[in-house]
Amino acid sequence: MAMSGRMMGGLLGGALLAVGLAQAQDDTFDEYRSMFGDDNPAIFIVDEGSELWTQARGPENVSLEQCDLGQGPGVVENVYGQLPRYFEDTDSVMDLEGRLIHCMVELQGFKREEIIEGIYSGAGDNGTEMEALVAYVADASQGSKVAVPQSHPEEKAAYKAGEALFYHRAGPYDFSCATCHRQSDKRIRLQSLPNLTEAEGARATYTTWPAYRISQGVVRTMGWRMRNCARQQRLPELQPGSEAVVDLLMYMGVNAEGGSMDAPGLKR
């Protein structure tokens, strides 16, 4: 049932992308939201993620239930708001997607390149395993506070690097993240832009990703969001779990300290 529903959404989504009306109005979005209330279609995808987490899969035929997302092997509750963080076993700071890739490779025996190849849905796709897993993990953190750690020196260094990356101008358009995300109450066309340099904007953003994108019919992750903003900067393709993604998420996550997790969110 969930599967066929997703297929349907995917197919329609593809057709809709082709139509491509330039009309993202906040009003329309609010109307939509009040129409569906709490019924975020992401619930189907959360269920799928839950199955993927517990199923024995991959060449090693094991589940992800021994995967350590920061609070110990198998603990999924309330981890999202405390990522990225430093992991001793890899001696590095990792975000959720990077850590999930790590577990799928180390525990289940999947090939890293293959996971990364199909990590985010394309236009009209039905959603990927990573999108479902991220939705599942985020859902299990609903209501918990954002408390991205800053105790390990590597975590502090990641924050500093994230801040520097945020203001780093490059590419033929001279854009940095700050070009679009430093001020409050600004918009591009009709899309309002969050100010990610202060708590209010960072919280509103950090607590609502991953999110079900109505216009695309899939759950989108923070890694996807970063990749797409880097594309708008006219830069090359940003890779999931890469150092730049981890550092930028560390910067935004720490700025969002104290926010209350409310993901998967619902976005236009």
Add this chain to the structure above:
Amino acid sequence: MMKRLMISLFALSLMSGCGQGGNGEQSAASTNPQAQAGNASGNTEQGAQADAASDTNAASAVMAPDPDAILRTSMQARNGVGLDRLDQDSLQIACSNAEDRAGDQAGKLREAAMAAIEFPEDGNYLGDWKKGEAIAQNGRGMQYSDDPDDPNGGNCYACHELAAGEVAYGTMGPSLRNYGQRGQSEAMLKYTWGKIWNPHAYMVCSHMPRFGEAGILTPDQIRHVMALLLDPASPVNKAE
């Protein structure tokens, strides 16, 4: 199931053509005469950071971060958009800070920007506002998702209010409604051309792209956009 159908249909009214791109290979650095002049200082700075980074484990908490190096290991070339896009010129280096100020380099950078503006040799500044409007509406250009064979757009509406009839305008830049009221004196023509060519000639660390200098728009396209702004018949200069 039913719900998903409705959701997807609803998506129709929400679809937005968010910034899509077009073509072009060159990074700002490679097209910038003034950028090359300033490259020396940039390299020195990055070299210093690299040295610090290679100092193995020395107190990672105090080490200055090197965003350029981090991006190079975090990105991959795609559809003609390569890692050379990351090459920073002196202006980008000077403006990469939270204050958005180039400090004591500002004067030098502004003068260099001004000196490198290529004004139309034949004195012909104004093209066809209708073509200008299409360019202002077009958000394509230089993203790896764009067809490199398509012409770039200017995407002016992403940040500016222009024609009266277009309500889907951004607010990152000032409103340009009725810009034509400023007249068509030579000073006005040159200022407007220069601002589009390289906004840093007037305000260093501006958020606006260097449409002429970076080769985003051709001189002909800039003429059309100039007409959109300045032609009395343009919808920018008409009441509703």
